[in-house]
Amino acid sequence: MALLIRNGEIVTVGSRVQADIYVENETITGIGKDPETPPNTEVIDASGKLVFPGFIDPHVHIYLPFMATFAKDTHETGSIAALIGGTTTYIEMCCPNRNDDAFEGYQLWKSKAEGKSACDYAFHMSVTKFVKETESQLRQIVADGTASFKIFLAYKNFFGVDDGEMYQTLELAKRLGVIVTAHCENAELVARLQQKLVAEGKTGPEWHEPSRPESVEAEGTGRFATFLENTGATGYVVHLSCEQALRAALGAKARGVKINVESVLPHFLLDKSYAERPGVEGMKHVMSPPLRAKHNQTALWNALAGGSIDTVGTDHCPFDTEQKLLGKDSFVNIPNGIPGIEDRVNLLYTHGVQRGRLDLDRFVDAASTRAAKLFGLYPRKGTIAVGSDADLVVYDTNYRGVVSAKSHHVNNDYSGFEGMLIEGRPSVVTVRGKVQVRDGKFVGERGRGKMLKREPSHFCL
Ligand SMILES: [Zn+2]
Numbered sequence: 001m002a003l004l005i006r007n008g009e010i011v012t013v014g015s016r017v018q019a020d021i022y023v024e025n026e027t028i029t030g031i032g033k034d035p036e037t038p039p040n041t042e043v044i045d046a047s048g049k050l051v052f053p054g055f056i057d058p059h060v061h062i063y064l065p066f067m068a069t070f071a072k073d074t075h076e077t078g079s080i081a082a083l084i085g086g087t088t089t090y091i092e093m094c095c096p097n098r099n100d101d102a103f104e105g106y107q108l109w110k111s112k113a114e115g116k117s118a119c120d121y122a123f124h125m126s127v128t129k130f131v132k133e134t135e136s137q138l139r140q141i142v143a144d145g146t147a148s149f150k151i152f153l154a155y156k157n158f159f160g161v162d163d164g165e166m167y168q169t170l171e172l173a174k175r176l177g178v179i180v181t182a183h184c185e186n187a188e189l190v191a192r193l194q195q196k197l198v199a200e201g202k203t204g205p206e207w208h209e210p211s212r213p214e215s216v217e218a219e220g221t222g223r224f225a226t227f228l229e230n231t232g233a234t235g236y237v238v239h240l241s242c243e244q245a246l247r248a249a250l251g252a253k254a255r256g257v258k259i260n261v262e263s264v265l266p267h268f269l270l271d272k273s274y275a276e277r278p279g280v281e282g283m284k285h286v287m288s289p290p291l292r293a294k295h296n297q298t299a300l301w302n303a304l305a306g307g308s309i310d311t312v313g314t315d316h317c318p319f320d321t322e323q324k325l326l327g328k329d330s331f332v333n334i335p336n337g338i339p340g341i342e343d344r345v346n347l348l349y350t351h352g353v354q355r356g357r358l359d360l361d362r363f364v365d366a367a368s369t370r371a372a373k374l375f376g377l378y379p380r381k382g383t384i385a386v387g388s389d390a391d392l393v394v395y396d397t398n399y400r401g402v403v404s405a406k407s408h409h410v411n412n413d414y415s416g417f418e419g420m421l422i423e424g425r426p427s428v429v430t431v432r433g434k435v436q437v438r439d440g441k442f443v444g445e446r447g448r449g450k451m452l453k454r455e456p457s458h459f460c461l
Pocket of ligand 1: 060061093
């Protein structure tokens, strides 16, 4: 099957060019003007539109047992929502907890995705303890194509690792050339502050943020950086939310620590007043790290524009209203998370590019290319080039719409971004040469997505 995308403006990092893209089977085989097209070529007219490489969400949760319940999406629903929003690859956190066997967990997470996802996917393997068999299991998992790890400094006794386990994980990752992603909050301080606030009768969702203040995240970020510095491993801070933590990360980077930074959509657009809304409305906006004081958003946008925040993910993690109400008597029991997989690209385009905070180059880098490079997917993903997978997003910058749970495809009864305007959306989305989305509708093949095998790429002296 051949596909021709004609007359679009192709946007990649460092380049904007008006040209046609020719695709055979799953791969881009030509870029130019009026290429020869055999009969039976499907032609898409992209006149007046931008053509981006398929977007990559480097941080999602699809299958997730957490806080006595399960996140709502499956790979069927999550991948369709992702594709409608222009995301053609996501990297899911594989999160067995401390009581689970890591390798069994890895197989379980893989089995939930296989044959189900409509877009391509990969995993970050969580290391939630470091015991006798951990090294050999992780070696097997890396050999299977999962070349990134995740550690949690938060969530004591569940996902969280102690400093010794963090050291062992980083030391192994360094030898294997594997990048380590980290949730950076001080678990002990979170546990103590939660206890203190609850004992004072401060149990509403508005107390979630004070139980994990900015300094707690900055400490975790700084400690992770110090461990990277002393092991020589390469790291990636997930969902960095505030200026204090940003300073800790960038200070380390300035002294040569190999640390990369992700922030996630909610922290650019929402502030802590959302979680201070009464009752379940506040609970819907409880995530960790929490939504912050508004001034942090300026710091995040500036760092993103300048490239010191590398990527924008979502930490997509949908719990519905009923599940959020598990925390009605105490914020400690509110399942953490907010959906975002469908909205990331459009809201980042709207509030970044359309509002003049982000140039197109940085937009495509932060939402696609940089993640592909960091996580061993480049140039197969993250760019438009001959030989790359034909994951393409024909983007209509004239579209105007509104984010709403009434029309979204995520399996959740609310949207954290309800009512926000979007100025632009994908009109065509392809995954390896096949049209999966047209104008907000899934028109493709379910289960088409493949697990992307990745080679370790973070070797250094
Ligand atoms: Zn997460």
